[in-house]
Each structure stands twice: as structure tokens, then as C-alpha cells.
Amino acid sequence: MRVLIIGGSDAGISAGLRIGELDPAVEVAILYRDRYPNFSVCGLPYFLGGEVEGFSSLAHRSPAELAARGLELYPEHEALSLDPSRRRVLARGPAGEREFSYDRLLLATGSRPYRPPWPGLGEPGVHFLHTPGDGLRLAEDLAERGPRRAVVLGGGYTALEMAEALLRRGLEVEMVIRGERLLRPVDEPFGRALAERLVREGGRLRTRSAIRAVEKHGPGLSVRGEGWELPTDLVLVATGVRPESRLAAAAGIEVERSGAVRVDRFLRTSVPEIFAAGDLTESYHRILERTVYLPLGTIAHKEGRLAAENILGFEKPFPGIVGTQVLKFFDLALARTGLGREEAEREGLLPEVRDVTAWTHNSYYPGAEELRIRLTSEARTDRLLGAQILGPAGADVAKRIDTVAAALYAGLSREELLHLDMAYAPPFSAPWDPLQAAAQVARDSANDRG
């Protein structure tokens, strides 16, 4: 059997490696557009900010390692069209166009950055950050031109990580967002904490600012809105991504309203023998009990691995996600899983919110730090809906959210959180873990705090 994979990032490589583990006799060919397969795109902000040295250290595995695992790699190959009836993909590579045949096809083309309809986004000095190549170009531009000022358009994870990276490099940084606050996947008090930290670190935030255009101004640039104008030397556009489903759609494969390729729980598309995984698909959300578009590397890895198993006939459904994310922002960590109050309300649920500030461990033991925890549960059923945690980057915030993520996966109630048998010794926690302290707060006192 021959499996063709289009895409050399998280989903595609995970799938290829898993097929090799399960059945080395299956041929696996992977086409990808650049020269950086299996690359940690999530690491680019740390490379650009100088926390990580060496662009190439961001590769999880080298092409040689991947080849040694039995994968046929086709770098710099862009898939142009797909013919499901003939099981053929036409691609253009360095040596020209060529057809690739398959018995099973995995679409793992990921996402592409959303390109807002503003004039001037093609000007030199305007950057997107989506691929390793984008990262290299931005690094070169920073090194060569030495820009003094930067404007970051957007307020999500990448925008925040890049605002930090550029501030670390000594640039003046202003973030410009259309709405009122940063990081909409978390509730308002947590977004506000990020805005405060941004300002404390010397950055600026411009809210409620719709953009009209980016313009060239002499040697620099200008970001212009309604009645305001920001002169700058560099613009980073970080306004989200869209599923890269154009190849699939052109071949008649069904897509969702979000533009994502439609897959069933087995990651099968609407066309036989064609699977899809990663950022070009929506993912089943266990709490919402429907699919959502959440393009994350963790999910892409899981889906890629599972798609491989289903390509080989295992018939395993994807159990689904609960929506876990974590951000490092300077020395803060902010993590979320499940639904916050705002998301829960948007979904028509009646959430109960419990807010607590708790020490990471018994306060008498040195190094205790404060965590701010919000726990959300469903008022009627006490079902746990989610948690958000803000604390110092060294305070296990990401791992604490994982415990809630496991509880959400299993559908536990808020009260069951109190019964989790969590590890305690004074240097690490308290007899009631901070999460359990949050679960104990009386609901009436909690809901006053906004």
C-alpha cells in the first residue's frame, strides 16, 4: 500500500511516523512546500526574541532522521490539484510538475494566515509569521534594517508572543486590536492582566482600533486607522489563520462553513480513501459535543497519529479535545482549558464561576507564589466546564491546567475535583491543592467578583 501525505508539519509527520511504526511495509511519501519538515513553528517567537539560539534547533527531526524512519520526503513540492477518481495528486517541485499516486491520501495542509483586506500588506517591512520561512525573513529584516519601532496587529497568542519577542530585542512595540482586550479565549480579568503586563514591560496597547491601511512613509511605514496614524518601522500581522482547504475544495471534498475540510470522527473526508488531519479540519470538542476550529499543534499531532491508524484500518474514533492552551508572557503563564464564563454564556450554558487566589504550596515553605484561578462549572449539573489559571511562569501553571483537562476529558463534576487524589508535600502543594481550593469556594461569594 502507498500512502501519500500532503503537508510536512505536525499532522503529516505524526501520521507518517505512526504508519512506519505500525506497518513498515506501507510506503509513505510526504510532499511539503518548504524545506523545513517537522519544524516547531511554535518556537519561532522565542528564536526571534533571542531566548532560543539557532533556527535549526527548532526542527524536531532532520530530513535525514525522517528518511531513516522510512519516509519518502518531497521538499519544495506544492500540490496543485487532486483527482480522487484516478487517485492522483499533481504537484510542482524543483524539477517541474509531477503526478503522485496513492492508495490512501492524507490531507495535512494546515492553515494559512488570515490576510485582512487592508492596502499595503505587501510593503517591505510588513510581516506575517506562519511558516519557518516567514520566521527567517523576519529575523533577517530585524538584523539587516535594525528597526526601532514595531506595530503588532492582533491580540492573540502569536501576537502576544511576538510583542514580547520584539520588546526583548529592544524595539518599541505597540499592539493594535480591534476590540477591547487581549486574548479573547480567556475571560476579561485574565486578558486585562496581560494588558497590564504589556504596559509594565514598556509596550503599548491600542484598543478599539480598526485599521484602514498600512502605508509606506519614506524609509518607514505607517499604520492608519480612522483618525489616527502610527508611524513605525515594522508591522507584524497576526490576525489569525484560516484552514488551508483550497486543494481539497477544488477536488470536490466537502468543507465546513469555517472553510475547514469536513471529517467524521475517524478523520475521513467526504471522499473515499482521503483522510484529513490537523489545522485544515475542525476538531470534535468533548464539552460542546460538536466540532470547533482550533488550530493547535497538540491537536494536529493527535489527529495525525490517529489518521494513520485509521488509514491502516483500525477504525478508532477521535475522542476529542477540551480546548487547552497556555501562553508564556514575560514571566507570567496563563493557561485555559474547557470553557470560561464568557464562552459558556455564548454557548447558552448557565455557568457558575469560582475565583480564588491561592498559594502554589504551603506558604511557610520558601518560594510560594500566588496563582489566580477561575473555575467554571454548570450551575444545574455541577459538571466541570473549565478553568483558567494565571501565575508566574515557573509555577506549574501549565501542568495544573492539565489536571483540569484530564478531569474535563473524563466529564468529572466540580465536586469530584475535590476528591482527586493529588500529590502533596509542603514544597509542592497544599493538602487541598489550589484547584481544590477553587472548587471549594462558595458559589455566591465567587459570582460577585466579575
Add this chain to the structure above:
Amino acid sequence: MRVLIIGGSDAGISAGLRIGELDPAVEVAILYRDRYPNFSVCGLPYFLGGEVEGFSSLAHRSPAELAARGLELYPEHEALSLDPSRRRVLARGPAGEREFSYDRLLLATGSRPYRPPWPGLGEPGVHFLHTPGDGLRLAEDLAERGPRRAVVLGGGYTALEMAEALLRRGLEVEMVIRGERLLRPVDEPFGRALAERLVREGGRLRTRSAIRAVEKHGPGLSVRGEGWELPTDLVLVATGVRPESRLAAAAGIEVERSGAVRVDRFLRTSVPEIFAAGDLTESYHRILERTVYLPLGTIAHKEGRLAAENILGFEKPFPGIVGTQVLKFFDLALARTGLGREEAEREGLLPEVRDVTAWTHNSYYPGAEELRIRLTSEARTDRLLGAQILGPAGADVAKRIDTVAAALYAGLSREELLHLDMAYAPPFSAPWDPLQAAAQVARDSANDRG
């Protein structure tokens, strides 16, 4: 209604506070033997080792705070006898003997140290460490006599924490154990790592050494076995604890073979209106589906709170424990939950073991450290049985075990661990969390590693 609680440590105080939260009209009286209610006994080794300053900082709450929460406190009251037919407890306090009446009684008398049958344990310089008073006496002895050498008898959590504390104070320390290895609740490779660390920190370990006697030798002491003798200045006996169920047994309340007071899932004893919680009871173990004796503060807090709810008529069963513990030993953290290979085999289960060494987070991001993870699952069903993790004390070991503890609570399988939606950003984890990396190791390669 009047509730009488015997015991002022974790279970007793948790119960009293919970009753006050739920129904402030209920009278709650608490008898306890010393003057240190709601004290963090787990913190004593850090106080004795000098990591924590101030004995009184180890109190979770002061007597005044407890009284402000509505609790009637009777310090230095020892319960002498219990008459269930008259609902009376006879106690001796500073002002003499007195009867206390109750509508509901909670026994929270905890445990007492096991006292091996060796002559000489009453000699000056021989210490147990079980109560706050024991900690004070040991601190005074260390300060006044300035002992140079110490022998620690036992190889469990307290023994290890105290070996570290005494080494930190500059004493020569030798641990003496009857068996082959330290910390039997973890599998052999993890116990071995502790022994190596002990020696590297300047301590000594004497294995397979049954003790005959402790003897006074001039100004010092001597620990004597079969054909060996250890001169020393101080002896710490840390050979485990037993349930303090004598009061209950004398009143005709049923006890288990372990000596623990028998309770049902609602923490009711065999006698109407009498409940028991904490270290004097066994606890229901969710994986073993029977009760086990595991005297831990986390469990005592949970049981105390639940006993309060059942005393007030809620009829909530105790969901049970999974056996989670963590140790800090110098700059190492070692955590376990569920069943290791050895425990699983003792229980007649056929465990599959997966060992992995994994980075705490993407290795390109600064500060990545190695974790050693053992995952145990049931061969036939793939049910997750447990995990053990060894790593640097700053590497979130305790929180990572909590994620497994949540998975165990919910009865997840090893494969489901792969689908937990865990938080990822390069400073905190990898797209596959180390736990998931362990769950992916092929079973055949794993089982070679011992």
C-alpha cells in the same frame, strides 16, 4: 445538634470547619491532646532542616482563627473512654476529668508511631517524629546537645525527609533499613535513585540490617544489630505508624485487621452516630476496589470534610483514593500514583511497564530537564494502573503525577492518556507531553528495562 470531634489535626479540623460552613447552628467541640491544632506535621522536617523558619509558621490556622470560625476548642484534652449508649466521652484536661456529650461523634484520633520492640528506645537522644511536640523536642535536643552523628531507622517518606534535614544541619547521617531498599512504595529503580542521591549528599545507607537494641554508651548512643554496632549521638525512629484506634476498640467499635477503625463508604463506624475519618481508618482505593491503610494528610482532609457532610445527613459516599504521594529529596522530586509494577504484581495483576526518559519541555528552549517516567497499565485491558516520575524538584513532577491521578480517578486507559488535551507551549511542554511520550513507548521495548 452537638457534634464532638476527637482529634485536632487534618481530619478533625476539616470536619469542624465544614460543619460550620454548612450549618452554623450546629455546635462543634474539638478535643485534642496537645496545644497545636491544625498543624502541618508534614512541615516538621523542613523546620528541623532549617528550610522553614519558625515553628509556629507551620500552623495552618491559629486557635483564635479556629474559634472565630465557631469551633469550641479543648486543647490538652485526652479522651479516656467513650460510652456510645450514653453518648458521652470522658476526657482528662488541664482542669481534671470531664464528660462531654454529643449527638454525633467524629473519631479523628489519627495514628501513633509504630514502636519497634527494641530495648533502649526510651534513652535520651532517641526520638520519634509524629507530633508537633516531638518536633519541638527534637529541635531542642539538636540545639542544646549539638549532636554530630545521627542514625535514622527506617526508609520511608519521613525517614528520607529527616535524613535530608539532618544532613542539611551538618550531621553525619546513616540510614538503617531492614530490607534492601529505600521507599518501598516506589519500584526498585526509583528507590535506587534515592540511595544514590543519599550517598552523593554525604549520607550512608545500611541495608538488610535488623536492629537488636539501642544502647546508651557514655555520652552517646549505639545502635546494635547482629554482628554490627553503630556509635551515634542521636537516633530517629521512623518506622511507620499504626492507627490510633484504642479508644474506639475499647468502646466496642469494630476494627480492621490493620487495627484501623472500620468505616463504610459514608465514614460511619459500626456504632450509630459515630463516624471516623483520617489516619485511624482505612481508605477505599479506586483501583484495588477495597480499602487500604494509607495515612496521608490529603486523604485525612478529604475524609474529614466528607464525614462532616454525612454527619449533617448528606449521605455522600467517599469516592476513594488512588495512592498519590510525592517526596522532595534534596533537589529531586519523586512522585507516584496508582500501582507500580511491584504493587500490581503483588495484587495478582499482569502489568505492562513503559519506561521513558523525556525532556520537561522542548529541548531547544532553555531550562529543559530530564524526567524519568514509568507508566504501568494492565496488559489485558490497557487500563492505566499508575505512574512514577523522578525529576528535578523544580520540574513540575508533582503536578504531572496529578494529571495521571485524575486519569486514574476516572478509570482511563493508557491509550486515552494519549488523547488528553494537555497544554503546550515550548517553555512548558512538548506537543506530546512527556506522559504521552511514555504512553507511546512500545510495550516490548519497555519491558526489557527492568
